Amino acid sequence: MIIQILSNFCDEGYLEKERYNFTSPFFAGANVAFRRGVFEQLGLYDERCATGEDHDICLRAAGAGWDLYFQPKALVRHNNKGKLRRFIRRWFYYGFKHPYVYKKHTPKALQVYLVNRGARQGYLYSCVLNIKKSPLHLVIFITPFLTMHIFLILTIVTALLGLNITTWMFGSVTVLAGLAYLKSDVDLKHPLQSIVFAGLRYTANMALLVGGLLGSLRLGMLYISGTLDYKG
Amino acid sequence: MSGASSVTKDSLSISVVIVTLDRAESVRDVLDCLVRQTRQPDEVIVVDNGSKDNTKEVVSSFDGRLNIKYVYEEARGIPFARNAGVRNATGDIIAFIDDDCIADENWLKYIEIPFIRDPNVGVVGGDLSYLEKGESILEKFHKRYMR
Numbered sequence: 001m002i003i004q005i006l007s008n009f010c011d012e013g014y015l016e017k018e019r020y021n022f023t024s025p026f027f028a029g030a031n032v033a034f035r036r037g038v039f040e041q042l043g044l045y046d047e048r049c050a051t052g053e054d055h056d057i058c059l060r061a062a063g064a065g066w067d068l069y070f071q072p073k074a075l076v077r078h079n080n081k082g083k084l085r086r087f088i089r090r091w092f093y094y095g096f097k098h099p100y101v102y103k104k105h106t107p108k109a110l111q112v113y114l115v116n117r118g119a120r121q122g123y124l125y126s127c128v129l130n131i132k133k134s135p136l137h138l139v140i141f142i143t144p145f146l147t148m149h150i151f152l153i154l155t156i157v158t159a160l161l162g163l164n165i166t167t168w169m170f171g172s173v174t175v176l177a178g179l180a181y182l183k184s185d186v187d188l189k190h191p192l193q194s195i196v197f198a199g200l201r202y203t204a205n206m207a208l209l210v211g212g213l214l215g216s217l218r219l220g221m222l223y224i225s226g227t228l229d230y231k232g
Numbered sequence: 233m234s235g236a237s238s239v240t241k242d243s244l245s246i247s248v249v250i251v252t253l254d255r256a257e258s259v260r261d262v263l264d265c266l267v268r269q270t271r272q273p274d275e276v277i278v279v280d281n282g283s284k285d286n287t288k289e290v291v292s293s294f295d296g297r298l299n300i301k302y303v304y305e306e307a308r309g310i311p312f313a314r315n316a317g318v319r320n321a322t323g324d325i326i327a328f329i330d331d332d333c334i335a336d337e338n339w340l341k342y343i344e345i346p347f348i349r350d351p352n353v354g355v356v357g358g359d360l361s362y363l364e365k366g367e368s369i370l371e372k373f374h375k376r377y378m379r
Contacts, residue, residue, distance in 0.1 A: 026357075027355060027357025027358075028357070028360055029310065029314065029328055029330065030328070030329065030330035031328070031329060031330075031333070031335075031357065031358040031359070031360050032328050032356070032357045033246075033328065033343045033347070033355070033356045033357075034325070034326050034327075035324065035325060035347055035353065036321075036323065036325070036326060037354065038354040038355065039318050039326070044311075044314075044315040044318055045310075045311040045314050045315050047309070047312055048311075049311050050309065050310075053314065061354045061355050065352075066352060066354025066355060067350065067352045067353045067355075068354070068356075069346040069350075069355070069356045070356075070357050071342050071345070071358055072358070072359040073342040073358075074335075074339050074340075074356070074358030074359065075335070075339065075358060075359050075361065076329055076333045076334070076335045076336070076339060076360055076361075077333060077334045077336075077360075077361050077363045078330070078332065078333050078361070078362050078363065079332045079334070079363045083370075084370065087370060193369070193372070196369050196373075197373055197376065200370070201373075
């Protein structure tokens with residue numbers, strides 16, 4: 001997952017080998033080091049990865065039995081001089097190109113992942129459904145962002161059909177999911193900044209989701225991406 | 233076993249690879265931070281992925297301060313450029329830092345430790361944060377949500 005690098009790495013140490021899979025954390029290409037033997041054994045970066053080459057090589061290294069070690073004291077600061085248009089384009093592009101890495105490492109299956117809030121060391125998602133012989137290659141990361149939109153659509157549909165009680169029920173779930181989604185943006189001391197942050201995060205998430213959908217359709221699968229979460 | 237070919241050593245040599253495109257001044261900052269490392273890199277490779285600015289001159293200006301190598305990679309794209317870096321690197325450890333980043337002065341010192349301690353450690357990742365100077369709302373957003 002793209003977002004794994006952005007979240008929840010906490011303590012120095014080994015990434016858990018027995019839990020290592022596609023949704024495990026990986027190290028961003030901006031600050032990572034390899035033992036020469038890794039490249040000698042596995043070959044180089046996959047040049048078909050327009051982005052996510054860092055994720056791919058971490059997955060390959062872990063798969064070959066190498067240990068991955070998080071060393072927070074080895075600190076690098078990033079200078080992100082962002083323009084809004086570039087910001088949106090970047091998240092769309094991450095979404096658009098990432099399904100390639102997913103498909104490369106995951107056999108055809110129907111997989112559902114849930115956000116695991118109490119996760120440590122970046123293990124943010126748990127696989128709750130994995131149907132291996134699915135005719136459809138489909139992966140869904142269920143997040144407050146996605147829940148909010150699904151129930152919003154259901155609310156609109158039921159309202160159009162005139163189903164009043166159901167509309168209220170779906171509408172309530174939409175509001176609750178929306179509040180859960182916005183929770184991390186709210187800072188009562190800075191109300192204006194909270195609104196801007198919420199807007200930016202919403203925009204990035206939407207760009208990621210749409211990018212993932214379009215990128216995965218090109219590869220004959222459906223990838224409903226996870227979201228950009230507060231690192232808290 | 234993957235680690236079997238690696239022998240535990242007291243010290244390892246480190247090549248630092250920087251991939252860049254049209255960011256000469258930013259590359260200068262990265263190279264400056266490498267000069268200041270408490271554990272000096274044994275080799276620095278700057279892979280130029282097609283810059284039209286003075287990146288090459290900036291790299292040359294560090295001759296003597298760093299064991300530095302300029303590599304030009306025509307094939308555009310991050311993985312192509314990173315691979316050119318790996319192919320040119322001679323170190324036991326190959327460390328990557330991006331061209332718009334600044335490493336803490338103990339960066340390489342801490343990167344090296346897990347590799348020395350355990351021969352089965354193949355990959356070491358450090359922490360990423362955002363430069364303090366960013367004060368636009370988008371930069372504040374990055375600082376809060378990403379690293």
